[in-house]
Amino acid sequence: MRLTVINGSPRRGRSNTEFLFKLFLEGFESVEGNSSENHYINSKDWPEKGVEVFSSAECVLLGFPLYVDAMPSIVMAFFERLKPLCGRRGNPDIMFHVQCGFPEAFHLRPVERYLARLAGRLGCRHIGTLIKGGGEGFRQMPEKYTRTLYDNYRALGRCFGESGELDRELLKKVTGPERLSFVGRLMIRAVFAPMLARHWNAVLKKNGVYEQRFARPHEA
């Protein structure tokens, strides 16, 4: 199978989406006969070129980070361009990947429902949507905390490469918790939020703007 990978992250090759795609593709391409090609929505010739890429694809994996609770504007601009392809015969099968920095998966559920409707509008077979909470900062974690996650991405890719379907059990594992438990919230408050704050503050200091971190430039 030839998989057309469309990365909708404005950060392109440096993105968390790209990193997770690579793991998925490692698994996918370990199955003989499978190959992939990569495209970035944040490119000079998009979204126009996207229509051509999309309409000639056999199977599409389209991913993006959650930007203020939905798709980034460049991804929406691409979706708008696909309108003439609605209901066209020969549209590709499609699956989506959406991740967000928040640890809970519930932030991603409304956009997941939107994407299922989008696939229906286009008349694409919707293979599924992989949603992933905690999608920011995981690359800075020690390997022992991320090994299982990375292995699950590879296994998902391999499974898809063999069957053309996303394994539901693996999907659940990758997605993470829907909402945080009492203990989870405590961990965020006591451990993760302060750790993130230390990280941001170090960067703010390096940039010489730590004192301005709470600036309110639009306040009259």
Added chain:
Amino acid sequence: MKITIFNGSPADHGGDINAYLERLSGILRSPDGGGHLVRELKLRELNIKPCVGCFGCWLKTPGLCVHNDDSSIASDAAANSEFLIHASPLVMGFTSSLLRWAAEKTIVNLLPYFSVIKGEVRHKWRYRSKAPTIGVLVGREGDTSEDDLEIIRDIYQQIALEIQTRLRFVLDTGSHAQEVANAINGN
């Protein structure tokens, strides 16, 4: 009350939302409609650069986008309004990419730190005054269903929670402009 309308219609013509917003603004400015201070921002006329996820607005120029575009016009309007209307025709089942641009740029009005608010992880609003209440006004497509509107409502509900405010309504331009004005006035 200070009301800002983000007009996310991609075109001056072809679509009745521009004329609709003029009628709505007229009602809201009139003494009977509340005598509000209404500002309409036609997003298509602004110099727009999409958010690239650089976090510069949190870590380099706190509260302002580092890219040279008109996003500070939109973030200023969001920080200094009590009601914010997101308006656009629907395309492919969602509000326009122009409105997405305005929404993604509200990240400048948030703080980078994680907070647990009502049991959910959020970024706190940067300003002392509350974020504006949100209303969404859409022009239906030929195939718009109640499911589509429900999804739009849920996404904007999340956006409202994200900035610690409330979503007042999602209405379409099939509703009378007076009805939308009443919803804004809380009647």
